[in-house]
Amino acid sequence: MKAYVIINMKFSVQQVNDFTLEEYMDIFSNIIEHCPKFANILYERKPFRSTNAIILILYEYLESLENEEKRAMLTRHPDLSGKFETTLTKQSNEEQKAAQLNTISEHERKVLLELNSRYRNQFGFPFVVCARENNYNTIIHILQKRLDFTQDEEINNGIGEVKKISTLRILDLVEDENKATSK
Template sequence: MTSPLTFATLSQLDRDGFVAAVGAVFEHSPWVMARVWEKRPFADRAMLRAAMSEVLTGAARAEVLALILAHPELASKAALRGELTADSAREQAGAGLDACTPAELAEIRQLNDAYRDKFGWPFIVAVRGLTRQDIIAAMRRRLQRDADEEFAEARAQVLRIADLRLDPLLSAT
């Protein structure tokens, strides 16, 4: 869709139209918004976000894990090769991850590897508003958590990312 959608319009779309309009907010996982569609109508952003949260909370752990695994690592080789989704590339560039110093890049990659080795999935954080230093600090801090805490945090970050990706798609009314 070229112009932002109102909540009334969004709520009236059939499943395919809804998923086509907003399904990409969850990285390579349109199934989430297909399930969110079942919870319409949405009077406002809060109702839509609550439905998104409800779908993620009610999803099987394996489904959420697949969603988490669909996210790219930060400042990865895939990023350098230009293989990220447009949303991921824009978000990482906005946090300056495309301009890391060699030392920052080495540290982020080492932390990515340690995180994946410990938890089995990529480190995920909604990078909007964060600096490279903020991201590195979060990676260090979150490596100290246990797997259940970090799974819940990764799910919460996926939801935050999707919520932020909705901004340009939705009208304020």
């Protein structure tokens, strides 16, 4: 992994347009969890006029997938555990910390793991939620509610959450020119 990823540097859209394929693979291969294919798609679609153009390509890609491909995409995501896991990507660990899942009690962790297990058994893929937009209580509430949905509804809900997660990951890496010009 290159130093520019480790130090959490933000890039301008112009810098992104100038990246090599290798840099795209290093920087963007985990925008969608464990999906280097998306980094390649981005590289093929450059140059970009804006950060929003990159996000639009993300949405188009996710919406173009067949249900089985969406399901496979969801299986790449980790269970929410509230523990620092060496098997999690750096982004997933940070996102779970942002939801303060690393501070929950053992009892709360057991509840979360039990609901995750029920969800995975019912749908065949992990519960996906944008942890950065939630906390333990809202995650538990959403998880309990979504256990009542159908397989197709959950594939769509999960992909909607992947869009949120991936959009935030893009905004972590690429300067949002709308925010930059409004300062």
